[in-house]
Amino acid sequence: MSEPALRLSILGLGTVASGVVRILTGPDSPVSRRAGRTFDIRHVAVRDASKSRDVEIPADRITTDWNAAVSDPEVDVVLELMGGTTTAREAVLAAIAAGKHVVTANKALLAEHGDEVFAVAREAGVCVAYEAAVAGGIPIIATMGCSMTGNRVVSIEAILNGTSNFILTGMLGEQRQYEDVLAEAQDLGYAEADPAMDVDGTDAAQKLILLTQLALGKKVELNEFPRQGIDTLELADMLYAEELGYRVKLLGVTRVVGDQLEMHVEPTLLRLERAIAQTDGALNIVELHGDAVGPLVLSGAGAGQMPTASAVVADLVEVAIGRAQHTFPQLNLWQDDSGLSVMPADQIQRRYFLRFNVEDKPRVIADVADILGRNEISLASIIQHEAPEVEDAENGGTPIVPLVIMTHRTTEGRIRAAESALAELSTVRAPHIRMPVAD
Amino acid sequence: MSEPALRLSILGLGTVASGVVRILTGPDSPVSRRAGRTFDIRHVAVRDASKSRDVEIPADRITTDWNAAVSDPEVDVVLELMGGTTTAREAVLAAIAAGKHVVTANKALLAEHGDEVFAVAREAGVCVAYEAAVAGGIPIIATMGCSMTGNRVVSIEAILNGTSNFILTGMLGEQRQYEDVLAEAQDLGYAEADPAMDVDGTDAAQKLILLTQLALGKKVELNEFPRQGIDTLELADMLYAEELGYRVKLLGVTRVVGDQLEMHVEPTLLRLERAIAQTDGALNIVELHGDAVGPLVLSGAGAGQMPTASAVVADLVEVAIGRAQHTFPQLNLWQDDSGLSVMPADQIQRRYFLRFNVEDKPRVIADVADILGRNEISLASIIQHEAPEVEDAENGGTPIVPLVIMTHRTTEGRIRAAESALAELSTVRAPHIRMPVAD
Numbered sequence: 052m053s054e055p056a057l058r059l060s061i062l063g064l065g066t067v068a069s070g071v072v073r074i075l076t077g078p079d080s081p082v083s084r085r086a087g088r089t090f091d092i093r094h095v096a097v098r099d100a101s102k103s104r105d106v107e108i109p110a111d112r113i114t115t116d117w118n119a120a121v122s123d124p125e126v127d128v129v130l131e132l133m134g135g136t137t138t139a140r141e142a143v144l145a146a147i148a149a150g151k152h153v154v155t156a157n158k159a160l161l162a163e164h165g166d167e168v169f170a171v172a173r174e175a176g177v178c179v180a181y182e183a184a185v186a187g188g189i190p191i192i193a194t195m196g197c198s199m200t201g202n203r204v205v206s207i208e209a210i211l212n213g214t215s216n217f218i219l220t221g222m223l224g225e226q227r228q229y230e231d232v233l234a235e236a237q238d239l240g241y242a243e244a245d246p247a248m249d250v251d252g253t254d255a256a257q258k259l260i261l262l263t264q265l266a267l268g269k270k271v272e273l274n275e276f277p278r279q280g281i282d283t284l285e286l287a288d289m290l291y292a293e294e295l296g297y298r299v300k301l302l303g304v305t306r307v308v309g310d311q312l313e314m315h316v317e318p319t320l321l322r323l324e325r326a327i328a329q330t331d332g333a334l335n336i337v338e339l340h341g342d343a344v345g346p347l348v349l350s351g352a353g354a355g356q357m358p359t360a361s362a363v364v365a366d367l368v369e370v371a372i373g374r375a376q377h378t379f380p381q382l383n384l385w386q387d388d389s390g391l392s393v394m395p396a397d398q399i400q401r402r403y404f405l406r407f408n409v410e411d412k413p414r415v416i417a418d419v420a421d422i423l424g425r426n427e428i429s430l431a432s433i434i435q436h437e438a439p440e441v442e443d444a445e446n447g448g449t450p451i452v453p454l455v456i457m458t459h460r461t462t463e464g465r466i467r468a469a470e471s472a473l474a475e476l477s478t479v480r481a482p483h484i485r486m487p488v489a490d
Numbered sequence: 491m492s493e494p495a496l497r498l499s500i501l502g503l504g505t506v507a508s509g510v511v512r513i514l515t516g517p518d519s520p521v522s523r524r525a526g527r528t529f530d531i532r533h534v535a536v537r538d539a540s541k542s543r544d545v546e547i548p549a550d551r552i553t554t555d556w557n558a559a560v561s562d563p564e565v566d567v568v569l570e571l572m573g574g575t576t577t578a579r580e581a582v583l584a585a586i587a588a589g590k591h592v593v594t595a596n597k598a599l600l601a602e603h604g605d606e607v608f609a610v611a612r613e614a615g616v617c618v619a620y621e622a623a624v625a626g627g628i629p630i631i632a633t634m635g636c637s638m639t640g641n642r643v644v645s646i647e648a649i650l651n652g653t654s655n656f657i658l659t660g661m662l663g664e665q666r667q668y669e670d671v672l673a674e675a676q677d678l679g680y681a682e683a684d685p686a687m688d689v690d691g692t693d694a695a696q697k698l699i700l701l702t703q704l705a706l707g708k709k710v711e712l713n714e715f716p717r718q719g720i721d722t723l724e725l726a727d728m729l730y731a732e733e734l735g736y737r738v739k740l741l742g743v744t745r746v747v748g749d750q751l752e753m754h755v756e757p758t759l760l761r762l763e764r765a766i767a768q769t770d771g772a773l774n775i776v777e778l779h780g781d782a783v784g785p786l787v788l789s790g791a792g793a794g795q796m797p798t799a800s801a802v803v804a805d806l807v808e809v810a811i812g813r814a815q816h817t818f819p820q821l822n823l824w825q826d827d828s829g830l831s832v833m834p835a836d837q838i839q840r841r842y843f844l845r846f847n848v849e850d851k852p853r854v855i856a857d858v859a860d861i862l863g864r865n866e867i868s869l870a871s872i873i874q875h876e877a878p879e880v881e882d883a884e885n886g887g888t889p890i891v892p893l894v895i896m897t898h899r900t901t902e903g904r905i906r907a908a909e910s911a912l913a914e915l916s917t918v919r920a921p922h923i924r925m926p927v928a929d
């Protein structure tokens with residue numbers, strides 16, 4: 052190995068950072084041989100230097116001063132593994148300003164501040180590698196950035212949040228309600244103490260923003276497309292979907308339709324036989340469609356210590372052997388030169404799964420069908436089971452039953468208009484459940 | 491674009507080469523923007539210059555002299571898309587000697603002459619990129635070579651021959667025999683006029699050799715591991731497998747077991763719920779297992795004009811922006827420094843599916859079970875249906891019935907010994923079908 056050691060500062064020493072240290076310092080690690088050089092961990096910046104760790108770092112390499120760690124002139128690369136968007140942003144900008152390459156797993160930082168981060172990095176002539184920020188161990192950034200260069204990307208459909216998928220799999224497999232499985236996921240460490248970003252769709256939407264930017268050169272903001280999490284989902288609706296031959300997944304979709312970009316993250320019905328429908332537990336999956344390559348599916352661990360560390364190390368080796376320095380300037384990052392505009396939500400076209408609770412009385416189905424018909428929505432299938440689900444005492448004992456409808460293809464605008472009209476019917480009760488159906 | 495155009499010689503103008511020309515010269519092609527430079531097709535070497543083509547190449551760029559095309563000092567990269575192992579080898583070696591980078595889709599050339607080709611390329615300081623040689627449009631070379639650098643690869647399981655998979659899917663889906671579906675596949679252009687290399691497992695084995703070399707730094711020869719094609723497979727056995735909950739696929743496996751390398755390409759039973767079992771038609775799939783990343787699955791078009799062209803163009807862009815020149819010297823190609831030895835076939839351990847045709851007489855099952863037992867093979871399940879399959883006139887009218895056995899885990903050596911003993915039984919008739927079962 053003629054190359055000098057690559058000198059690192061690691062910011063944060065949580066789960067993923069410990070995994071990275073483990074890979075780099077493991078006995079007989081293959082990484083140095085593959086990179087053609089060794090790795091020298093100069094600094095590890097932590098909040099609490101006294102905390103015990105499950106990896107061994109010499110005490111003189113541990114610091115609570117991230118600024119010193121990123122500005123040391125003897126450091127070549129900064130690994131930002133602290134998370135968050137405040138200190139992480141400052142630290143990444145400081146690292147870039149000090150001329151360091153950056154490897155990060157922080158999708159929130161890039162989804163929110165990517166334009167700033169990538170612009171200053173380009174100016175400074177350093178690279179920001181972020182394979183670990185999207186879909187954990189799945190090499191989706193490399194695939195999109197390097198392997199799809201001969202393609203125009205037509206669509207991306209993906210499960211990008213492992214926590215949500217773990218909960219959905221648990222709900223269906225064990226016939227349990229959302230709150231129940233969430234509590235278990237938190238006990239097992241699959242869900243954060245504050246799981247809001249995972250279960251409300253924000254995390255998946257941030258990752259989809261990063262993939263869309265890379266694939267299509269289009270900068271999209273979080274508030275520009277429909278986003279719904281799994282936190283309002285009921286087991287009953289998952290079971291109705293199964294009855295119709297579909298599985299509910301938290302699906303992120305980006306699709307080019309003419310000069311518009313259809314984009315959404317929502318619990319979505321997928322035909323049971325599709326690979327995405329069968330992706331269970333904490334796995335992630337990305338199904339790309341390129342005009343030359345056709346469909347291309349990648350699946351694997353979307354989170355977890357070692358899979359995410361695997362992605363961080365892959366980026367680190369890219370920097371070590373000089374590839375990342377060629378890749379980064381070519382990537383279509385935050386350039387917004389696509390000519391695409393985000394499709395307004397009302398214009399999105401697809402089929403829908405609807406569930407209403409209705410009074411089990413004559414004419415109710417006719418009234419519902421009439422309102423849908425007046426909004427030019429035609430019905431593909433209806434489920435109404437005989438057994439009443441709820442006795443409604445206030446209603447003089449009229450049973451309330453769920454009415455499940457699968458529509459033919461229509462627009463989100465028509466569905467919303469129909470829902471408003473349906474809400475006026477005295478025989479239709481909340482909640483109104485609406486989930487799109489993937490083609 | 492400050493970089494000068496990248497000047498190309500393309501050897502061959504068959505299906506894939508036409509696809510490459512189409513991507514590079516298409517209206518508003520995104521490739522030049524991504525590569526930061528344009529592509530100048532200087533020469534296209536063909537056998538018959540008068541043949542009509544479905545892509546437009548100026549007449550003065552067409553030549554029948556591949557030697558002139560590779561030795562032109564004004565050319566930077568040679569795309570070897572002629573196929574075969576004789577002229578292709580000469581042309582690739584000549585291109586390397588002339589200091590050109592090479593992009594090839596030729597797995598047979600690399601599986602047979604990879605040691606020579608990569609050695610001279612390394613010496614000459616040029617790179618040989620071959621994403622298109624394995625699994626068509628699936629970026630498996632990039633994934634293995636760049637994204638798995640933090641991992642020790644534990645196993646590879648893959649469907650790598652689209653023709654075989656197309657035929658198997660047709661046999662099962664339409665309940666047809668092998669010869670029948672093969673003839674249709676040839677009519678449709680999915681199978682070559684001479685399909686031998688596809689259906690006898692050679693093509694899949696060559697691709698597995700390339701993946702194994704890249705993943706593990708171990709050079710394996712075609713004759714060092716068991717290889718069986720689909721050309722002797724009967725529909726009946728696929729149906730028995732389904733009855734047991736398994737699907738038959740032509741599966742290539744490489745697995746590290748201690749310091750040995752288990753490797754084989756054979757029709758194999760896979761549990762129906764596995765993604766590999768559900769990979770149909772001309773699709774390919776590769777399931778990797780890395781010690782850090784865990785299981786990682788990639789699937790997509792394993793052949794076809796545009797998917798394969800997509801992989802060739804990805805390699806070309808890698809060369810154009812200078813990444814390939816960093817990648818190639820680091821790849822663990824034909825170095826044979828793994829310390830692994832190929833496991834002798836007799837020691838390979840797994841479960842087996844066996845089918846014998848036996849006389850429907852008392853004691854036959856007992857005799858078969860006795861021989862298996864004496865070879866320490868225990869049975870997991872047996873299928874013998876009531877209906878006789880064949881009346882054997884020579885045998886005084888004793889019906890011949892198929893006896894299907896699924897064993898518990900045993901070695902290939904024991905199975906072969908038992909088969910020899912079974913062949914001695916007068917009540918057991920040919921053929922003896924033996925297929926391994928994947929875990």
